[in-house]
Amino acid sequence: MTASPRRPGDTAVPINIGEEWPPFLILLCLTLLFLAQTPAVQPVAQLLCVFGGIVGLVATVAVCRGFAENIGRAFWKAPTLLLFLLVAYTTYRYFTTPPIYSLLATTDLLRVYGGALAYFACAYILGSSRQLGRLVIGIAVFAVFVAFADFGKFGSTGINNAAHVENTSVLGLHMTVGGFLAMLLPVVAAFAFLPDGDDRQRLVSQLVFLVIGFALILARSRSAWLAGVASLLVVGALFGALALRERWRRGTEPKRSRRGEHPVARLLNSPFLWVGLGLTVLIVGGGLSGILTQRSEAVRAVLTGNITGGAVTFQSRLNSWRAALLMIREKPRVGYGLGGYMVEQGKWTHIGDETIQVLNKGTGHQNRAHSFYLQWGVDSGLVGLFLHIAFVVAWFMAMLRGFAVAPSPERRAFAIGAMGAVAAGAVDAIASPMYQMHGTYALWLAWMGIGLGALRADPPRQGISLAFSKGENIAPSDDHPAIGSPSPILDWVGAALLGAGSAVLCLLLADRIIAEGAKKPPGAFRVVQVPYVSEIRPGTRIVFKALYTDENGVDRPTLPGTQWEVYAAEDVLKAPGAGFIRLDGVRASAYGTGNSQSHAGLLLVPPPGTKAPAITVFGVYRDDYGRVYRKAATVAVRADAPEIVPYRFPGER
16 A cells, blocks of 8 residues: 555656546545435535546546556456446446436436446556555545544444434445445455565554444444455455465475564564454444444344344345345346336335335435345346346456466555455445445445556556646556456356356245245235215315235335226316325334334315216235235215215324
8 A cells, every 4th residue: 555666776756647646536536426425415516426526537537648458458358348238238228217217217327337437447547556555545544534533423422322323424324434444444454464564554554454443333334344344354365365375385395484483472463463452442442332232133133043033124124125026026137227126116115205206306215225236136137137246256256366466465465455345345235225326336346446457567667747648558568467368268157157146046036935925825905985985075085095914914004105096087086186195194114013104095086066976996005925906995976975074184274
C-alpha cells in the first residue's frame, strides 16, 4: 500500500501527472456512487451523484494515456469477455423490460454500467503499483473516516443497552458500511500480515486493521460479519499456499529465522497476537460484547437449524428468498425484467409496499430480496444469473493461476487482498440488499479490477507529462508481461459449470418448495363484505376484504399482493373513491409472528342511478408455496335495499 521504491541512481522521484490523477478520479467516482445510496442525500442529488460517478468513470477511460494491456487480447480473457456479455445482456433486457418498470430498469442498467466501468478502469488503466497503492490507500482513508464518524455516533448514543444503538452510519444503513468495511478488511490484512514485509508498512496496516475490524463489528451487519470472517479465511489460505509453495521450492532446506529469536519472543512479536489482543480490548472496553451476543443469536439459531426460534429477521429474509425462487421458476429464462422483483414481490411475500405505490412513489429495502443473486435472477432470468456467476468464477480462476507468480511482493499482497475482498462481497451479497445499489456494486467490481491489475509488472517510470490525451493502445513489452491470454480452457469450463449449476440449483430449490406445498393442507382464503350484507342501495359504500389463514390456523397478511377482479357496470368501476385500502391501518413489522396484520380491501361506491344489478369481486392470492387461491363475493344493488350504516375506518369521523 506504499509507493514504489526509488530505483538505484534516482535523485528524485519523477513527477508524472498522467500517472497521478487516475487513482484520485476513480476514488472520487466511487465516492459519488456511494453518496447516491445514502438516505441523507436528497433524491435529486442522488441521481446527480449517479450520473456524476458514471460520467467520471467514462472520462477516466476516455482520456487515459494508454491501457496497461492490449485491449484486443484482454477482451478474449474469460473475465472481461463474460463481463462484456453481462453488460450486453443487461442492455438487451433493459429494452425488452415492460415500460411500467422503466424507472427501476434505468437504475439497474446504470448500476451495471457503473460497475463495469469501475472494473475496466482499475484493471486496464492503473498500470503501476504506485497507482494501485494510491487508490487502495484512498479507499482505506475514506473507511477510517467513516469508522471514526460512526465511533462518535456510538459514543453519543450510549452503551447501557446495545439495543439503543441505531442501525445507521454516515454512509446510511448499517448494511452499507458493513459491506464496505468487509471488502476492505482482507486487503488491509494482506499487508498487515505480509511475511517479511516492510515493518513500518505492516505496523500502519495493523493499526488500520484494528480500526476497520472494530468499525465492522459496530456496524452490526451479520452478513458482513460472516463475509469478513470468510475473507480472512481466504487470505489465510492464500498465504498458506504461498508458504507451502516456497517450502516445496526450497526442498528440505530449513527456513532461516528472520531475527534468530527464541520461539517465545517470536510469538510475542507476532502481529496475529497483538492484533487479536487489540480487537479483544476494543470489543470489551468499547462495550461491544453485548452487541455481538445480541446480534449473533439469530446466526447461531440458523446454524443450529432452529430457523423459527429467535430469528425474526431471518424469517423475513427466508420469506423473500422463497418468493424469489418461485418467481424465478415462473419466468426462468429471461425473468420479469429489470426492476421486476421490487414491483411484483408483494404477490408472493405479502410484505413491503403495494405495486402501485412502488411505481408511483418508489420503495425502500422492504421490497428487495435481501439477496443479490436471487433478485438478479428474478429480474434478468437464469441467463443473467449464469453470466454473473460465470464472470465471478472466471475472475477467481484467473487470480488463482496468477497470484503466486505476481511480479513483486507488494503486487502479490494486492492480489491476495483483492481476492479476499471479492470473496467478502460474494458472501455478503447472499443476504444483503446493498449490492443492487450503485456504490457497493461498483466497489465490488473495482476490487476485481485491482486484482487483475496487480498481476502485472510495473511499467517503466516516465518523466513529467501534462498531456491528458489518449495514448497508443499497445501491449506491454516482454519485460513487463501481462496475465496469460487467452484464458485456458479449464477457466471457461469451470465458469460455465458453476454458472449453470447456480441456475439449476435455483430451479431445484423452487421445485422443492412446491413439492413441500403439495404435502401441506391448503389454507383458507375468503373475500367478505364489510358490512356483511347481501344487497346495498346505490350511493352506499361497500368494502370487500381479503382474509387468509394458513394451514396452521395463523392469520396472514393479504396486503400487499392480493389481486382484484371486479365485474360490474362501467359507472361502478369509475365511481370516485374506489380503490385499495388498508382496513386495520397496521403495517406488519415482522413475518409470521401472529401479530395484527394488514388486509387488502377494495372499496366501491355504486353511484345513484347505476345500472349495475350486482357487484362481483374476485380476490386472487398466493401462499408461501406458490399455490393460487381465487374466491369471490357478490352484492346485489337495489334501490329498495335496506339502508345500512357504512363501514368506518379507524380514526374516521
